[in-house]
Amino acid sequence: MFFLVYLSSAVTWFSSKELNDLLNTCRQRNLEAHITGMLLYKDGNFMQVLEGEESAVRKLLARINADLRHRGLVVIDSGHTAQREFAQWGMGFVDLQGDTHALPPEYGEFLGTSLTDSSFSQNPEHCHKLLRMFRHID
Numbered sequence: 001m002f003f004l005v006y007l008s009s010a011v012t013w014f015s016s017k018e019l020n021d022l023l024n025t026c027r028q029r030n031l032e033a034h035i036t037g038m039l040l041y042k043d044g045n046f047m048q049v050l051e052g053e054e055s056a057v058r059k060l061l062a063r064i065n066a067d068l069r070h071r072g073l074v075v076i077d078s079g080h081t082a083q084r085e086f087a088q089w090g091m092g093f094v095d096l097q098g099d100t101h102a103l104p105p106e107y108g109e110f111l112g113t114s115l116t117d118s119s120f121s122q123n124p125e126h127c128h129k130l131l132r133m134f135r136h137i138d
């Protein structure tokens with residue numbers, strides 16, 4: 001199983017409707033391509049993990065990279081794992097600007113940290129740790 005984690009910044013902040021539209025596209029298309037993962041959004045920045053067959057993930061990344069709704073996409077980590085970490089999701093999604101009471105207590109560690117902060121961009125492990133916190137959130 002191949003995985004890839006990237007960070008990017010929205011060109012203009014996404015409204016809830018825009019995020020919903022984006023998610024609908026992601027969920028439908030990722031299901032067809034057997035891609036799972038998690039998308040986080042906070043203060044105009046995205047963090048996404050994609051997992052699936054390597055060629056399918058790379059093809060999707062190229063499409064996402066060409067999307068004019070965001071910019072500055074940087075791949076933070078990629079590699080192979082024995083199994084999917086986000087198997088139950090087509091594409092999980094958490095809006096971290098939302099009600100933080102609904103977020104796991106461990107999230108407190110990253111509460112004040114922007115997704116594009118160097119503590120994420122220079123530490124892939126922090127990205128994995130954050131993404132994993134939301135593995136079981138519906």
Ligand SMILES: Cc1cc2nc3c(=O)[nH]c(=O)nc-3n(C[C@H](O)[C@H](O)[C@H](O)COP(=O)(O)O)c2cc1C
Pocket residue numbers: 008022025026027029030039046048060063064065066067069070091
């Ligand atoms: C932050 C971000 C994450 C995205 N994630 C996905 C995704 O996981 N799957 C997907 O199919 N499209 C995703 N998209 C949307 C694609 O960029 C693209 O708009 C969509 O796949 C439709 O592609 P098409 O217009 O070439 O058909 C994402 C876009 C953004 C801005």
